[in-house]
Amino acid sequence: MKVPFLDLALHHEPLLPEIRRAFDEVIASNAFAGGRFVDQFDREFAEFSGARHSLGVGNGTDALWAALLAVGVKPGDEVITVSTTFMATVEAITHCGARPVFVDVDERTYTMDPTLVEAAVTDKTRAIVPVHLFGQPADMDPILAIAKKHGLAVVEDACQAHGARYKDRPVGTLGDAGCFSFYPGKNLGAFGEAGGVITNRDDVADFVRLFRDHGQRKKYDHVLDGWNARMDGLQAVVLSIKLKHLARSNELRRQHAATYDELLRELPVIRPVVADYALPVFHIYAIRVDHRDAVLAAMGEAGVACGIHYPVPVHRMKAYEHLNVPAGSLPVAEKCADGFLSLPMFPELTEPQLRRVATVLAEVLAAQPAPARPAQV
Ligand SMILES: *Cc1c(COP(=O)(O)O)cnc(C)c1O
Helix, strand or coil: CCECCCCHHHHHHHHHHHHHHHHHHHHHHCCCECCHHHHHHHHHHHHHHCCCEEEEECCHHHHHHHHHHHCCCCCCCEEEEECCCCHHHHHHHHCCCCEEEEECECCCCCCECHHHCHHHCCCCEEEECCECHHHCCCCHHHHHHHHHHHCCEEEEECCCCCCCEECCEECCCCCCEEEEECCCCCCCCCCCCCEEEEECCHHHHHHHHHHCECCEEECCEECCCCCECECEHHHHHHHHHHHCCHHHHHHHHHHHHHHHHHHCCCCCCECCCCCCCEECCCCCEEEECCCHHHHHHHHHHCCECCECCCCCCHHHCHHHHHHCCCCCCCHHHHHHHHHEEEECCCCCCCHHHHHHHHHHHHHHHHCCCCCCCCCCC
8 A cells, every 4th residue: 555645636636626617717807816816815814814814925935025024024134933944934034134043943842942032032133933833833922922022023934834723822813924835735735836924913914915016006006115926816716715624624634643643652753742732733744763764765665655844954054054053053953853754644644544654664663773762752
């Protein structure tokens, strides 16, 4: 039995007739770039997220960049974030002309360690960008308290956390703005590139609404230096249709995570920890193992497709050499990157597939040299 990492075709299959009808409607109306289908999705996603505003944009990277600009991040500012994330979190900061300042992550949740944040604040700090990695919210209350004390904005990178909750509050609404990616493989994914910013701040919404459309208040009346960051109408209708299934899909992901947790209990791996404040959405189910690269290759050979999110922490990328982050200054980020292994995770996974993953993993681990047993954190 082969187990894919993600089976999008299976997810889309029952939705295709409805999506094709919606495409016909978009084609007939010429609302391809921005327009009424995007406005419609924005209303639906705002309601789903419990946010006052939602603004569809071109992708998650645009969402982060626009949100940071909206909260006033300027050249020369510093923005505190984590290195255990996808590159885009940090690109959004540098493309504002600001300097990313990394703090380490908590070893249990892989999200920003709030106890390290205050020491990173300087008189140049303008914002904090926590990342709800793998679909688990960062510990937001202490981060928000530090932001309030120092007058900083908080922009949540919720690109992996559609529908996740922190102390029963929806992610993306906890800080000044929340940013989502609707890349096809995300928990809510388009048929191409798309993203969104949600916010309860009217001024942030006004900025993003203008920014995404070349700063136009109306046609050829450009009131700010914006960008082309519009969402496509075709993507918006896909998202409207798929949004109706998101809560159920997230529930299935949580059930699969619970099944994995049970099946992997006796194996020499570190399983994901769900923080007591979190309702996670398991965009990724990442374990940590010794001999990770060998384990990944052997799993693939046995027909179980796994991944790594992410093999190199962002501060160690060549692109950020010039930041001169001292070696060893983010020990948890480095250690986790060496051990991360993402198991297949998608709503349509079956019980036999979950069992197959666990069986193959057990065999693969037993065949490794000196199978050390990492302690569950
Ligand atoms: C996917 C992702 C992004 C970027 O989103 P795109 O839509 O690919 O631009 C940013 N941050 C995180 C954590 C992501 O997973």
